[in-house]
Amino acid sequence: MQIRYLKLGLIGVSSLFLFACSSSPKVSYQDPNKIETISADYGVTDLQMLAESMTRSLLQTRVIMNSPTPPLVTVAPVKNKTNEYIDTNLITNKIETQLLKSGQVRFAVKATDMSTQVGELTRQNSGLYNKETVSKIGNMEGSKYRIEGEIGSIVKSDKNVKDVFYNLTLRLINNQTGTYEWQDEKEIRKQQRR
Numbered sequence: 001m002q003i004r005y006l007k008l009g010l011i012g013v014s015s016l017f018l019f020a021c022s023s024s025p026k027v028s029y030q031d032p033n034k035i036e037t038i039s040a041d042y043g044v045t046d047l048q049m050l051a052e053s054m055t056r057s058l059l060q061t062r063v064i065m066n067s068p069t070p071p072l073v074t075v076a077p078v079k080n081k082t083n084e085y086i087d088t089n090l091i092t093n094k095i096e097t098q099l100l101k102s103g104q105v106r107f108a109v110k111a112t113d114m115s116t117q118v119g120e121l122t123r124q125n126s127g128l129y130n131k132e133t134v135s136k137i138g139n140m141e142g143s144k145y146r147i148e149g150e151i152g153s154i155v156k157s158d159k160n161v162k163d164v165f166y167n168l169t170l171r172l173i174n175n176q177t178g179t180y181e182w183q184d185e186k187e188i189r190k191q192q193r194r
Contacts, residue, residue: 050186091168146173
């Protein structure tokens with residue numbers, strides 16, 4: 001009798017284990033450049049389209065093209081004016097990366113990263129390091145230009161359709177004069193049917 005209960009118990013535990021294993025999620029790698037259309041919400045394809053369009057436009061401006069040396073630029077965080085969570089750091093990082101790869105622009109430390117930069121300079125100039133090898137305080141370069149912008153959206157929906165319009169606007173500002181040297185926008189419209 002006890003053996004029978006033991007066998008039933010083992011069968012029950014084994015069944016639970018097999019059920020748990022069979023219901024685990026299936027994970028696979030996908031091509032990051034493949035168009036993603038899971039929903040009308042902001043996604044990977046939108047990020048790539050926005051960054052590529054803005055980078056291409058910015059590299060064609062007279063300020064960048066006619067500069068004898070790559071101008072020094074800083075980037076302000078893109079403002080999210082949509083009603084959904086969008087990690088705007090991904091937008092600015094992707095644009096920065098593409099611009100740096102072009103070799104036509106250099107970047108100064110962002111304002112959000114300045115405390116880390118100052119901390120490193122303070123650490124190196126603490127007297128613990130050989131003075132000939134440390135980065136000297138007072139030699140950081142100020143950026144001539146600043147990139148800033150915002151992403152906004154308009155969402156319309158009824159019981160059958162969700163329509164989402166995204167607009168990313170970026171501008172290049174001369175830090176000394178406060179003038180806009182370039183501005184462009186990229187629009188994306190997506191529709192999801194139920």
